[in-house]
Amino acid sequence: MPVMTGAGVVRKQEAQDDERFGSSSHGPLRPYPDEMAHTVASRPVPDVETWARSALAQLGHVPGVHRAGLALAEGGGRRLLFTASDRSNEHSVEWCEVDAYEDVPLNHAVRTGEAVVGSLDDLAYLYRAFADRQTLKTHALASFPIVAAGHVQGGYVLFFDTPQRFDQPQLTELEDLGARLGVDLRRVQRATTHASRSLQAEPMPDGAHAVSYSVAADLRAVAQARHFVLRTLAAWGIEEDTADNAILCLSELVTNAIIHTDAGCEIRVVLDRDVLTTTVRDGGSTVVVDPRNVTVDPLAEHGRGLQLVDAVSTRWGSELDAVGMTVWFVLEPASTPVGRSIPQLPSM
Template structure:
Protein backbone atom coordinates (compact mmCIF):
# COMPACT_ATOMS: atom_id res chain seq x y z
CA UNK A 1 0.00 0.00 0.00
CA UNK A 2 1.35 3.44 -0.91
CA UNK A 3 1.59 5.88 2.01
CA UNK A 4 -0.85 8.75 1.58
CA UNK A 5 0.65 12.18 1.85
CA UNK A 6 -1.04 15.56 1.67
CA UNK A 7 0.60 17.62 -1.00
CA UNK A 8 0.69 21.32 -0.12
CA UNK A 9 1.86 23.29 2.94
CA UNK A 10 -0.51 25.80 4.43
CA UNK A 11 -0.56 29.31 3.01
CA UNK A 12 -0.02 31.83 5.80
CA UNK A 13 0.50 29.01 8.29
CA UNK A 14 3.27 30.64 10.33
CA UNK A 15 1.10 30.98 13.44
CA UNK A 16 0.40 27.25 13.34
CA UNK A 17 4.09 26.46 12.81
CA UNK A 18 5.21 28.63 15.73
CA UNK A 19 2.57 27.02 17.95
CA UNK A 20 3.63 23.55 16.80
CA UNK A 21 7.31 24.25 17.51
CA UNK A 22 6.37 25.59 20.94
CA UNK A 23 4.37 22.43 21.72
CA UNK A 24 7.24 20.23 20.60
CA UNK A 25 9.71 22.24 22.66
CA UNK A 26 7.66 21.59 25.80
CA UNK A 27 8.14 17.82 25.56
CA UNK A 28 10.25 16.79 28.54
CA UNK A 29 13.96 16.46 27.82
CA UNK A 30 13.81 18.10 24.35
CA UNK A 31 16.30 20.87 23.58
CA UNK A 32 15.49 21.27 19.87
CA UNK A 33 12.51 20.52 17.64
CA UNK A 34 12.02 20.45 13.88
CA UNK A 35 9.03 20.49 11.51
CA UNK A 36 8.82 19.31 7.92
CA UNK A 37 5.81 19.91 5.66
CA UNK A 38 5.25 18.34 2.26
CA UNK A 39 5.21 20.66 -0.74
CA UNK A 40 4.03 19.64 -4.18
CA UNK A 41 3.98 15.93 -3.38
CA UNK A 42 7.30 15.24 -5.09
CA UNK A 43 10.83 15.83 -3.88
CA UNK A 44 10.49 18.93 -1.73
CA UNK A 45 9.89 19.45 1.97
CA UNK A 46 9.75 22.73 3.84
CA UNK A 47 11.72 22.53 7.11
CA UNK A 48 11.75 24.81 10.15
CA UNK A 49 13.38 24.41 13.56
CA UNK A 50 12.87 25.82 17.03
CA UNK A 51 16.42 27.19 17.24
CA UNK A 52 15.90 29.57 14.30
CA UNK A 53 14.63 33.14 14.35
CA UNK A 54 10.97 32.52 13.53
CA UNK A 55 9.75 36.07 14.08
CA UNK A 56 8.07 37.82 12.38
CA UNK A 57 7.79 34.89 9.93
CA UNK A 58 8.86 31.28 10.21
CA UNK A 59 12.31 30.59 8.75
CA UNK A 60 11.51 27.76 6.32
CA UNK A 61 14.08 26.16 4.04
CA UNK A 62 13.62 23.65 1.23
CA UNK A 63 15.08 20.16 1.65
CA UNK A 64 15.07 17.10 -0.56
CA UNK A 65 12.67 14.45 0.76
CA UNK A 66 15.06 11.78 -0.54
CA UNK A 67 17.99 12.96 1.55
CA UNK A 68 18.73 10.08 3.91
CA UNK A 69 17.80 11.60 7.26
CA UNK A 70 15.36 10.21 9.87
CA UNK A 71 12.69 12.91 9.53
CA UNK A 72 12.50 12.50 5.76
CA UNK A 73 12.04 8.76 6.20
CA UNK A 74 9.08 9.39 8.52
CA UNK A 75 7.43 11.72 6.00
CA UNK A 76 7.97 9.37 3.05
CA UNK A 77 6.83 6.21 4.79
CA UNK A 78 4.60 7.28 7.68
CA UNK A 79 6.87 5.33 10.05
CA UNK A 80 8.41 6.52 13.30
CA UNK A 81 12.20 6.64 13.67
CA UNK A 82 13.21 6.40 17.33
CA UNK A 83 16.48 5.70 19.10
CA UNK A 84 19.73 6.87 20.53
CA UNK A 85 21.99 8.91 18.28
CA UNK A 86 24.57 6.14 18.55
CA UNK A 87 22.01 3.52 17.55
CA UNK A 88 20.91 5.52 14.51
CA UNK A 89 24.47 6.13 13.31
CA UNK A 90 24.60 2.86 11.35
CA UNK A 91 21.89 3.99 8.93
CA UNK A 92 22.22 7.77 9.24
CA UNK A 93 25.91 8.30 9.89
CA UNK A 94 26.29 11.58 7.99
CA UNK A 95 23.24 12.96 9.80
CA UNK A 96 24.32 11.85 13.26
CA UNK A 97 27.81 13.26 12.79
CA UNK A 98 26.29 16.71 12.16
CA UNK A 99 24.34 16.75 15.43
CA UNK A 100 25.22 18.69 18.53
CA UNK A 101 27.02 16.76 21.30
CA UNK A 102 24.04 17.79 23.42
CA UNK A 103 21.76 15.41 21.51
CA UNK A 104 21.52 11.95 23.06
CA UNK A 105 18.35 10.56 21.44
CA UNK A 106 16.02 11.36 18.55
CA UNK A 107 12.33 10.84 17.78
CA UNK A 108 10.91 11.48 14.29
CA UNK A 109 7.21 10.88 13.65
CA UNK A 110 4.70 11.74 10.91
CA UNK A 111 2.13 14.51 11.28
CA UNK A 112 -1.15 12.81 10.36
CA UNK A 113 -4.73 13.99 9.81
CA UNK A 114 -7.62 12.37 7.98
CA UNK A 115 -5.49 9.35 7.13
CA UNK A 116 -2.93 11.48 5.28
CA UNK A 117 0.68 12.29 6.16
CA UNK A 118 1.06 16.08 6.03
CA UNK A 119 4.67 16.17 7.18
CA UNK A 120 6.66 15.15 10.21
CA UNK A 121 8.31 16.36 13.36
CA UNK A 122 11.65 15.70 15.04
CA UNK A 123 12.53 15.88 18.74
CA UNK A 124 16.16 16.12 19.84
CA UNK A 125 16.60 14.85 23.42
CA UNK A 126 19.47 15.73 25.73
CA UNK A 127 19.02 12.55 27.79
CA UNK A 128 18.74 8.84 26.79
CA UNK A 129 15.18 7.66 26.12
CA UNK A 130 13.65 4.21 26.49
CA UNK A 131 10.89 4.83 23.90
CA UNK A 132 8.63 2.25 25.51
CA UNK A 133 5.08 1.89 24.23
CA UNK A 134 3.37 4.51 26.48
CA UNK A 135 5.89 7.14 25.42
CA UNK A 136 5.57 6.22 21.75
CA UNK A 137 1.77 6.40 22.00
CA UNK A 138 2.04 9.92 23.42
CA UNK A 139 4.31 10.93 20.54
CA UNK A 140 1.87 9.46 18.00
CA UNK A 141 -1.01 11.36 19.61
CA UNK A 142 1.05 14.54 19.43
CA UNK A 143 1.48 14.00 15.68
CA UNK A 144 -2.28 13.57 15.32
CA UNK A 145 -3.01 16.76 17.31
CA UNK A 146 -0.57 18.74 15.19
CA UNK A 147 -2.19 17.30 12.05
CA UNK A 148 -5.69 18.23 13.23
CA UNK A 149 -4.57 21.80 13.85
CA UNK A 150 -2.90 21.95 10.47
CA UNK A 151 -6.09 20.78 8.74
CA UNK A 152 -8.12 23.50 10.48
CA UNK A 153 -5.71 26.13 9.18
CA UNK A 154 -5.81 24.63 5.68
CA UNK A 155 -9.59 24.73 5.56
CA UNK A 156 -9.62 28.37 6.64
CA UNK A 157 -6.96 29.45 4.13
CA UNK A 158 -7.93 31.50 1.06
CA UNK A 159 -8.67 29.25 -1.93
CA UNK A 160 -5.85 28.69 -4.36
CA UNK A 161 -6.25 29.05 -8.11
CA UNK A 162 -7.80 26.17 -9.96
CA UNK A 163 -5.08 26.30 -12.61
CA UNK A 164 -2.13 24.00 -12.07
CA UNK A 165 -0.08 26.41 -14.16
CA UNK A 166 -0.10 28.77 -11.16
CA UNK A 167 1.52 26.17 -8.87
CA UNK A 168 5.27 26.48 -8.13
CA UNK A 169 7.72 24.26 -10.00
CA UNK A 170 11.08 23.07 -8.62
CA UNK A 171 14.03 24.81 -10.22
CA UNK A 172 15.41 22.78 -13.13
CA UNK A 173 12.42 20.40 -13.29
CA UNK A 174 10.58 19.41 -16.45
CA UNK A 175 6.90 20.42 -16.36
CA UNK A 176 3.93 20.03 -18.68
CA UNK A 177 0.24 20.85 -18.19
CA UNK A 178 -2.91 19.89 -20.09
CA UNK A 179 -6.60 20.83 -19.83
CA UNK A 180 -9.13 18.01 -20.09
CA UNK A 181 -12.67 18.67 -21.27
CA UNK A 182 -15.68 17.40 -19.32
CA UNK A 183 -16.19 14.59 -21.80
CA UNK A 184 -15.34 10.89 -21.30
CA UNK A 185 -13.75 10.88 -24.73
CA UNK A 186 -11.15 13.35 -23.46
CA UNK A 187 -9.57 10.62 -21.31
CA UNK A 188 -7.91 9.17 -24.41
CA UNK A 189 -6.46 12.59 -25.27
CA UNK A 190 -5.10 12.95 -21.75
CA UNK A 191 -3.54 9.50 -21.98
CA UNK A 192 -1.79 10.38 -25.26
CA UNK A 193 -0.54 13.63 -23.73
CA UNK A 194 1.11 11.67 -20.91
CA UNK A 195 2.58 9.07 -23.25
CA UNK A 196 4.05 11.66 -25.62
CA UNK A 197 5.38 13.92 -22.87
CA UNK A 198 7.08 11.19 -20.86
CA UNK A 199 8.56 9.64 -23.99
CA UNK A 200 10.06 13.02 -24.91
CA UNK A 201 11.52 13.28 -21.40
CA UNK A 202 13.11 9.83 -21.67
CA UNK A 203 11.16 8.30 -18.77
CA UNK A 204 11.52 4.51 -18.51
CA UNK A 205 8.73 2.45 -20.02
CA UNK A 206 7.55 0.90 -16.76
CA UNK A 207 7.01 4.33 -15.21
CA UNK A 208 5.29 5.52 -18.38
CA UNK A 209 2.89 2.58 -18.25
CA UNK A 210 2.09 3.09 -14.55
CA UNK A 211 1.69 6.86 -14.89
CA UNK A 212 -0.62 6.47 -17.90
CA UNK A 213 -2.81 3.93 -16.12
CA UNK A 214 -3.07 5.90 -12.88
CA UNK A 215 -3.64 9.17 -14.70
CA UNK A 216 -6.42 7.61 -16.78
CA UNK A 217 -8.20 6.44 -13.63
CA UNK A 218 -7.96 9.82 -11.91
CA UNK A 219 -9.11 11.76 -14.96
CA UNK A 220 -12.03 9.36 -15.39
CA UNK A 221 -13.00 9.88 -11.75
CA UNK A 222 -12.81 13.67 -12.14
CA UNK A 223 -15.02 13.63 -15.22
CA UNK A 224 -17.51 11.23 -13.61
CA UNK A 225 -17.93 13.29 -10.44
CA UNK A 226 -17.88 16.85 -11.82
CA UNK A 227 -19.09 18.68 -14.89
CA UNK A 228 -16.12 21.05 -15.10
CA UNK A 229 -13.43 18.88 -16.61
CA UNK A 230 -9.97 18.94 -15.04
CA UNK A 231 -6.36 19.98 -15.46
CA UNK A 232 -3.37 17.69 -15.24
CA UNK A 233 0.29 18.40 -14.64
CA UNK A 234 3.42 16.31 -14.98
CA UNK A 235 6.60 17.28 -13.11
CA UNK A 236 9.87 15.37 -13.52
CA UNK A 237 12.35 16.47 -10.88
CA UNK A 238 15.68 14.61 -10.79
CA UNK A 239 14.08 11.32 -11.80
CA UNK A 240 10.99 11.60 -9.57
CA UNK A 241 7.71 11.93 -11.48
CA UNK A 242 4.76 13.72 -9.85
CA UNK A 243 1.40 13.68 -11.64
CA UNK A 244 -1.48 15.88 -10.45
CA UNK A 245 -5.12 15.97 -11.53
CA UNK A 246 -7.17 18.97 -10.39
CA UNK A 247 -10.89 19.41 -10.94
CA UNK A 248 -13.08 22.38 -10.22
CA UNK A 249 -16.14 20.83 -8.71
CA UNK A 250 -15.46 18.15 -6.09
CA UNK A 251 -16.83 18.84 -2.63
CA UNK A 252 -15.60 15.79 -0.70
CA UNK A 253 -11.95 15.16 0.22
CA UNK A 254 -10.56 11.80 -0.81
CA UNK A 255 -10.49 9.72 2.37
CA UNK A 256 -7.96 6.86 2.29
CA UNK A 257 -10.42 4.69 4.20
CA UNK A 258 -12.81 5.00 1.26
CA UNK A 259 -10.52 2.99 -1.02
CA UNK A 260 -12.64 -0.16 -1.47
CA UNK A 261 -11.47 -3.48 -0.14
CA UNK A 262 -13.46 -5.24 -2.87
CA UNK A 263 -11.30 -5.36 -6.01
CA UNK A 264 -14.44 -5.79 -8.14
CA UNK A 265 -16.10 -2.61 -6.84
CA UNK A 266 -16.69 -0.08 -9.60
CA UNK A 267 -16.54 3.19 -7.66
CA UNK A 268 -13.15 3.91 -6.16
CA UNK A 269 -11.20 1.40 -8.25
CA UNK A 270 -9.17 4.27 -9.68
CA UNK A 271 -7.89 5.11 -6.21
CA UNK A 272 -7.26 1.44 -5.51
CA UNK A 273 -5.06 1.22 -8.62
CA UNK A 274 -3.17 4.39 -7.64
CA UNK A 275 -2.74 3.09 -4.09
CA UNK A 276 -1.30 -0.19 -5.37
CA UNK A 277 1.07 1.20 -8.01
CA UNK A 278 2.26 4.64 -6.87
CA UNK A 279 5.12 5.26 -4.48
CA UNK A 280 3.01 7.85 -2.65
CA UNK A 281 -0.26 9.63 -3.31
CA UNK A 282 -2.37 12.30 -1.71
CA UNK A 283 -5.24 14.72 -2.15
CA UNK A 284 -6.38 18.12 -0.99
CA UNK A 285 -9.65 20.02 -1.13
CA UNK A 286 -10.14 23.77 -1.10
CA UNK A 287 -12.92 26.19 -1.96
CA UNK A 288 -12.10 25.94 -5.68
CA UNK A 289 -11.73 22.21 -6.24
CA UNK A 290 -9.91 18.97 -5.55
CA UNK A 291 -6.34 17.95 -6.38
CA UNK A 292 -5.21 14.32 -6.38
CA UNK A 293 -1.59 13.48 -7.09
CA UNK A 294 0.76 10.52 -7.14
CA UNK A 295 4.53 10.07 -7.17
CA UNK A 296 6.62 7.47 -9.01
CA UNK A 297 10.22 7.01 -7.93
CA UNK A 298 12.91 5.68 -10.27
CA UNK A 299 13.72 1.99 -10.04
Protein backbone atom coordinates in the same frame (compact mmCIF):
# COMPACT_ATOMS: atom_id res chain seq x y z
CA MET B 1 3.11 2.50 11.56
CA PRO B 2 6.54 1.10 10.66
CA VAL B 3 9.33 2.47 12.86
CA MET B 4 12.98 2.46 11.82
CA THR B 5 15.52 2.40 14.66
CA GLY B 6 19.26 2.75 14.78
CA ALA B 7 21.66 -0.20 14.70
CA GLY B 8 22.30 -0.28 18.44
CA VAL B 9 18.84 -1.20 19.65
CA VAL B 10 18.63 -2.06 23.35
CA ARG B 11 19.89 -5.62 23.61
CA LYS B 12 17.28 -6.86 26.04
CA GLN B 13 14.55 -6.12 23.46
CA GLU B 14 16.21 -8.09 20.68
CA ALA B 15 14.88 -11.52 21.62
CA GLN B 16 11.26 -10.40 21.64
CA ASP B 17 11.77 -8.23 18.57
CA ASP B 18 13.48 -10.80 16.35
CA GLU B 19 10.22 -12.05 14.89
CA ARG B 20 8.85 -8.54 14.34
CA PHE B 21 11.82 -6.81 12.76
CA GLY B 22 13.36 -7.11 9.32
CA SER B 23 16.41 -5.58 7.67
CA SER B 24 17.07 -4.07 4.26
CA SER B 25 19.51 -1.88 2.33
CA HIS B 26 20.06 1.85 2.40
CA GLY B 27 21.37 4.42 -0.08
CA PRO B 28 24.27 6.87 0.24
CA LEU B 29 24.24 9.37 3.08
CA ARG B 30 24.21 13.12 2.55
CA PRO B 31 24.85 16.02 4.93
CA TYR B 32 22.07 17.44 7.06
CA PRO B 33 22.93 20.96 8.28
CA ASP B 34 21.66 21.74 11.77
CA GLU B 35 19.56 24.61 10.40
CA MET B 36 18.74 22.90 7.06
CA ALA B 37 19.42 26.28 5.41
CA HIS B 38 18.63 25.93 1.73
CA THR B 39 16.60 28.12 -0.59
CA VAL B 40 14.38 30.48 1.37
CA ALA B 41 10.80 29.66 0.48
CA SER B 42 7.73 31.83 0.31
CA ARG B 43 5.71 31.38 3.48
CA PRO B 44 2.42 29.46 3.50
CA VAL B 45 -0.85 31.29 4.02
CA PRO B 46 -1.45 32.89 7.46
CA ASP B 47 -3.74 30.12 8.71
CA VAL B 48 -1.04 27.52 8.03
CA GLU B 49 1.47 29.69 9.88
CA THR B 50 -0.88 29.76 12.86
CA TRP B 51 -1.08 25.98 12.67
CA ALA B 52 2.72 25.74 12.47
CA ARG B 53 3.24 27.87 15.58
CA SER B 54 0.68 25.78 17.46
CA ALA B 55 2.30 22.55 16.24
CA LEU B 56 5.77 23.67 17.33
CA ALA B 57 4.37 24.62 20.74
CA GLN B 58 2.82 21.15 21.14
CA LEU B 59 6.04 19.45 20.05
CA GLY B 60 8.05 21.58 22.44
CA HIS B 61 5.96 20.33 25.37
CA VAL B 62 6.92 16.69 24.79
CA PRO B 63 9.03 15.73 27.84
CA GLY B 64 12.76 15.93 27.27
CA VAL B 65 12.58 17.85 23.97
CA HIS B 66 14.93 20.81 23.59
CA ARG B 67 14.33 21.43 19.87
CA ALA B 68 11.55 20.54 17.42
CA GLY B 69 11.35 20.74 13.64
CA LEU B 70 8.38 20.73 11.29
CA ALA B 71 8.20 19.94 7.57
CA LEU B 72 5.35 20.25 5.06
CA ALA B 73 5.35 18.42 1.75
CA GLU B 74 4.81 20.49 -1.37
CA GLY B 75 5.49 20.28 -5.06
CA GLY B 76 4.15 16.75 -5.24
CA GLY B 77 6.27 15.74 -2.29
CA ARG B 78 9.53 16.60 -4.10
CA ARG B 79 10.21 19.57 -1.83
CA LEU B 80 9.69 20.20 1.86
CA LEU B 81 9.09 23.46 3.68
CA PHE B 82 10.97 23.28 6.97
CA THR B 83 10.90 25.36 10.15
CA ALA B 84 12.10 24.80 13.71
CA SER B 85 11.30 25.89 17.24
CA ASP B 86 14.64 27.69 17.64
CA ARG B 87 13.84 30.12 14.84
CA SER B 88 12.26 33.53 15.30
CA ASN B 89 8.64 32.56 14.59
CA GLU B 90 6.82 35.07 16.77
CA HIS B 91 5.57 37.38 14.01
CA SER B 92 5.97 35.13 10.98
CA VAL B 93 7.20 31.57 10.62
CA GLU B 94 10.67 31.30 9.08
CA TRP B 95 10.48 28.58 6.43
CA CYS B 96 13.20 27.24 4.18
CA GLU B 97 12.84 24.94 1.21
CA VAL B 98 14.69 21.62 1.30
CA ASP B 99 15.04 18.66 -1.03
CA ALA B 100 12.81 15.84 0.19
CA TYR B 101 15.42 13.34 -0.98
CA GLU B 102 18.18 14.50 1.34
CA ASP B 103 18.91 11.37 3.33
CA VAL B 104 18.11 12.51 6.87
CA PRO B 105 15.62 11.18 9.47
CA LEU B 106 12.86 13.76 9.00
CA ASN B 107 12.90 13.52 5.21
CA HIS B 108 12.78 9.73 5.44
CA ALA B 109 9.68 9.93 7.64
CA VAL B 110 7.92 12.24 5.15
CA ARG B 111 8.93 10.26 2.06
CA THR B 112 8.05 6.81 3.36
CA GLY B 113 5.59 7.29 6.24
CA GLU B 114 8.05 5.31 8.39
CA ALA B 115 9.10 6.81 11.72
CA VAL B 116 12.79 7.02 12.61
CA VAL B 117 13.76 6.86 16.30
CA GLY B 118 16.88 6.14 18.32
CA SER B 119 19.79 7.51 20.29
CA LEU B 120 22.15 9.76 18.39
CA ASP B 121 24.82 7.06 18.56
CA ASP B 122 22.40 4.52 17.11
CA LEU B 123 21.33 6.78 14.28
CA ALA B 124 24.94 7.64 13.43
CA TYR B 125 25.11 4.17 11.85
CA LEU B 126 22.60 5.33 9.24
CA TYR B 127 23.07 9.10 9.25
CA ARG B 128 26.72 9.79 10.09
CA ALA B 129 26.89 13.29 8.61
CA PHE B 130 23.65 14.24 10.37
CA ALA B 131 24.82 12.89 13.73
CA ASP B 132 28.16 14.66 13.46
CA ARG B 133 26.41 18.02 13.08
CA GLN B 134 24.35 17.75 16.25
CA THR B 135 25.27 19.46 19.50
CA LEU B 136 26.26 17.54 22.62
CA LYS B 137 22.88 18.46 24.07
CA THR B 138 21.08 16.00 21.79
CA HIS B 139 21.00 12.41 23.09
CA ALA B 140 18.09 10.97 21.09
CA LEU B 141 15.85 11.81 18.16
CA ALA B 142 12.40 10.90 16.85
CA SER B 143 11.01 11.72 13.41
CA PHE B 144 7.36 10.91 12.69
CA PRO B 145 5.11 11.56 9.70
CA ILE B 146 2.14 13.91 10.00
CA VAL B 147 -0.75 11.91 8.59
CA ALA B 148 -4.30 12.84 7.56
CA ALA B 149 -6.84 11.25 5.23
CA GLY B 150 -4.65 8.18 4.96
CA HIS B 151 -1.46 9.75 3.65
CA VAL B 152 1.49 11.87 4.71
CA GLN B 153 1.09 15.65 4.83
CA GLY B 154 4.52 16.34 6.33
CA GLY B 155 6.51 15.34 9.36
CA TYR B 156 8.05 16.41 12.63
CA VAL B 157 11.37 15.79 14.35
CA LEU B 158 12.12 15.94 18.09
CA PHE B 159 15.59 16.42 19.56
CA PHE B 160 15.79 15.02 23.11
CA ASP B 161 18.29 16.18 25.73
CA THR B 162 17.90 12.95 27.69
CA PRO B 163 18.10 9.26 26.67
CA GLN B 164 14.77 7.76 25.55
CA ARG B 165 13.41 4.21 25.78
CA PHE B 166 11.15 4.51 22.72
CA ASP B 167 9.01 1.66 24.01
CA GLN B 168 5.61 0.80 22.57
CA PRO B 169 3.56 3.29 24.65
CA GLN B 170 5.90 6.14 23.73
CA LEU B 171 5.89 5.21 20.03
CA THR B 172 2.08 5.08 20.05
CA GLU B 173 1.89 8.47 21.74
CA LEU B 174 4.24 10.05 19.19
CA GLU B 175 2.33 8.48 16.31
CA ASP B 176 -0.95 9.83 17.70
CA LEU B 177 0.61 13.29 17.97
CA GLY B 178 1.40 13.18 14.25
CA ALA B 179 -2.18 12.15 13.51
CA ARG B 180 -3.62 15.01 15.60
CA LEU B 181 -1.37 17.53 13.86
CA GLY B 182 -2.52 16.11 10.52
CA VAL B 183 -6.21 16.52 11.38
CA ASP B 184 -5.61 20.14 12.39
CA LEU B 185 -3.64 20.83 9.20
CA ARG B 186 -6.36 19.26 7.06
CA ARG B 187 -8.93 21.53 8.69
CA VAL B 188 -6.83 24.58 7.84
CA GLN B 189 -6.35 23.43 4.25
CA ARG B 190 -10.09 23.03 3.73
CA ALA B 191 -10.66 26.67 4.75
CA THR B 192 -7.83 28.09 2.66
CA THR B 193 -8.11 29.66 -0.78
CA HIS B 194 -4.87 29.94 -2.73
CA ALA B 195 -4.23 33.17 -4.61
CA SER B 196 -3.25 31.15 -7.67
CA ARG B 197 -4.12 27.55 -8.44
CA SER B 198 -2.26 27.24 -11.73
CA LEU B 199 -0.03 24.17 -11.76
CA GLN B 200 1.95 25.78 -14.55
CA ALA B 201 3.05 28.47 -12.09
CA GLU B 202 4.52 25.90 -9.68
CA PRO B 203 8.32 26.16 -9.29
CA MET B 204 10.31 23.40 -10.99
CA PRO B 205 13.70 21.99 -9.95
CA ASP B 206 16.66 22.87 -12.16
CA GLY B 207 17.15 20.33 -14.90
CA ALA B 208 13.71 18.77 -14.52
CA HIS B 209 11.27 18.10 -17.36
CA ALA B 210 7.67 19.25 -16.96
CA VAL B 211 4.47 19.48 -18.97
CA SER B 212 0.98 20.75 -18.14
CA TYR B 213 -2.34 19.85 -19.71
CA SER B 214 -5.88 21.17 -19.21
CA VAL B 215 -8.69 18.61 -19.24
CA ALA B 216 -12.21 19.64 -20.24
CA ALA B 217 -15.23 18.81 -18.06
CA ASP B 218 -16.14 15.85 -20.23
CA LEU B 219 -15.43 12.18 -19.54
CA ARG B 220 -14.40 11.79 -23.18
CA ALA B 221 -11.47 14.08 -22.39
CA VAL B 222 -9.95 11.43 -20.10
CA ALA B 223 -8.71 9.45 -23.11
CA GLN B 224 -7.17 12.59 -24.61
CA ALA B 225 -5.33 13.28 -21.37
CA ARG B 226 -4.05 9.70 -21.26
CA HIS B 227 -2.71 9.93 -24.81
CA PHE B 228 -1.02 13.26 -24.13
CA VAL B 229 0.77 11.98 -21.03
CA LEU B 230 1.65 8.65 -22.65
CA ARG B 231 3.30 10.45 -25.59
CA THR B 232 5.16 12.69 -23.15
CA LEU B 233 6.48 9.77 -21.11
CA ALA B 234 7.59 7.97 -24.25
CA ALA B 235 9.47 11.08 -25.38
CA TRP B 236 11.18 11.21 -21.98
CA GLY B 237 12.25 7.57 -22.29
CA ILE B 238 10.20 6.35 -19.31
CA GLU B 239 10.19 2.55 -19.05
CA GLU B 240 6.98 0.82 -20.06
CA ASP B 241 5.96 -0.50 -16.63
CA THR B 242 6.35 2.90 -15.00
CA ALA B 243 4.44 4.56 -17.84
CA ASP B 244 1.61 2.02 -17.54
CA ASN B 245 1.31 2.65 -13.80
CA ALA B 246 1.35 6.41 -14.35
CA ILE B 247 -1.44 6.22 -16.92
CA LEU B 248 -3.48 3.91 -14.70
CA CYS B 249 -3.28 6.32 -11.73
CA LEU B 250 -3.79 9.37 -13.94
CA SER B 251 -6.96 7.92 -15.46
CA GLU B 252 -8.46 7.30 -12.02
CA LEU B 253 -7.66 10.78 -10.73
CA VAL B 254 -8.84 12.63 -13.82
CA THR B 255 -12.03 10.58 -13.96
CA ASN B 256 -12.71 11.32 -10.29
CA ALA B 257 -12.08 15.01 -10.83
CA ILE B 258 -14.55 15.22 -13.70
CA ILE B 259 -17.22 13.10 -12.01
CA HIS B 260 -17.13 14.97 -8.69
CA THR B 261 -16.92 18.53 -10.05
CA ASP B 262 -18.72 20.70 -12.54
CA ALA B 263 -15.40 21.72 -14.06
CA GLY B 264 -12.44 20.06 -15.68
CA CYS B 265 -8.98 19.73 -14.17
CA GLU B 266 -5.33 20.51 -14.79
CA ILE B 267 -2.50 17.97 -15.05
CA ARG B 268 1.17 18.57 -14.30
CA VAL B 269 3.81 15.87 -14.91
CA VAL B 270 7.38 16.40 -13.70
CA LEU B 271 10.40 14.16 -14.23
CA ASP B 272 13.25 15.04 -11.89
CA ARG B 273 16.23 12.73 -11.39
CA ASP B 274 14.27 9.60 -12.37
CA VAL B 275 11.41 10.52 -10.02
CA LEU B 276 8.09 10.96 -11.83
CA THR B 277 5.51 13.17 -10.08
CA THR B 278 2.02 13.64 -11.50
CA THR B 279 -0.41 16.20 -10.07
CA VAL B 280 -4.11 16.61 -10.83
CA ARG B 281 -5.88 19.75 -9.64
CA ASP B 282 -9.62 20.26 -9.95
CA GLY B 283 -11.80 23.26 -9.27
CA GLY B 284 -14.41 21.98 -6.90
CA SER B 285 -14.02 18.47 -5.49
CA THR B 286 -14.77 18.33 -1.79
CA VAL B 287 -14.06 14.72 -0.76
CA VAL B 288 -10.92 12.68 -0.24
CA VAL B 289 -11.25 9.10 0.96
CA ASP B 290 -8.82 7.27 3.21
CA PRO B 291 -8.09 4.12 1.15
CA ARG B 292 -7.79 2.06 4.34
CA ASN B 293 -11.52 2.64 4.88
CA VAL B 294 -12.51 1.30 1.46
CA THR B 295 -14.01 -2.18 1.47
CA VAL B 296 -13.22 -4.83 -1.11
CA ASP B 297 -16.80 -4.66 -2.35
CA PRO B 298 -16.44 -4.38 -6.15
CA LEU B 299 -19.62 -2.28 -6.21
CA ALA B 300 -18.18 0.38 -3.86
CA GLU B 301 -18.35 3.71 -5.66
CA HIS B 302 -16.17 5.91 -3.48
CA GLY B 303 -12.47 5.67 -2.90
CA ARG B 304 -11.62 2.90 -5.35
CA GLY B 305 -9.58 5.28 -7.51
CA LEU B 306 -7.53 6.45 -4.56
CA GLN B 307 -7.18 2.88 -3.33
CA LEU B 308 -5.64 1.98 -6.68
CA VAL B 309 -3.32 4.99 -6.56
CA ASP B 310 -2.31 4.02 -3.03
CA ALA B 311 -1.47 0.48 -4.18
CA VAL B 312 0.41 1.36 -7.37
CA SER B 313 2.33 4.54 -6.55
CA THR B 314 5.43 4.94 -4.41
CA ARG B 315 3.48 7.50 -2.41
CA TRP B 316 0.68 9.99 -2.94
CA GLY B 317 -0.94 12.94 -1.25
CA SER B 318 -3.66 15.53 -1.55
CA GLU B 319 -4.49 19.04 -0.49
CA LEU B 320 -8.08 20.14 -0.13
CA ASP B 321 -8.71 23.88 0.09
CA ALA B 322 -11.74 26.12 -0.22
CA VAL B 323 -11.51 26.06 -4.02
CA GLY B 324 -10.93 22.41 -4.78
CA MET B 325 -8.69 19.37 -4.57
CA THR B 326 -5.08 18.75 -5.59
CA VAL B 327 -3.94 15.12 -5.69
CA TRP B 328 -0.44 13.97 -6.61
CA PHE B 329 1.35 10.66 -6.88
CA VAL B 330 4.99 9.68 -7.24
CA LEU B 331 6.59 6.78 -9.09
CA GLU B 332 10.25 6.05 -8.48
CA PRO B 333 12.68 3.11 -8.36
CA ALA B 334 11.88 0.88 -5.37
CA SER B 335 14.24 1.27 -2.41
CA THR B 336 14.12 0.40 1.25
CA PRO B 337 16.21 1.78 4.10
CA VAL B 338 18.59 0.00 6.38
CA GLY B 339 17.22 -0.49 9.86
CA ARG B 340 14.66 -2.56 11.61
CA SER B 341 10.96 -2.03 11.19
CA ILE B 342 8.02 -2.99 13.31
CA PRO B 343 4.47 -3.52 12.06
CA GLN B 344 1.78 -0.89 12.28
CA LEU B 345 1.12 0.33 15.78
CA PRO B 346 -2.47 -0.03 17.02
CA SER B 347 -4.71 2.93 16.24
CA MET B 348 -6.15 4.91 19.11
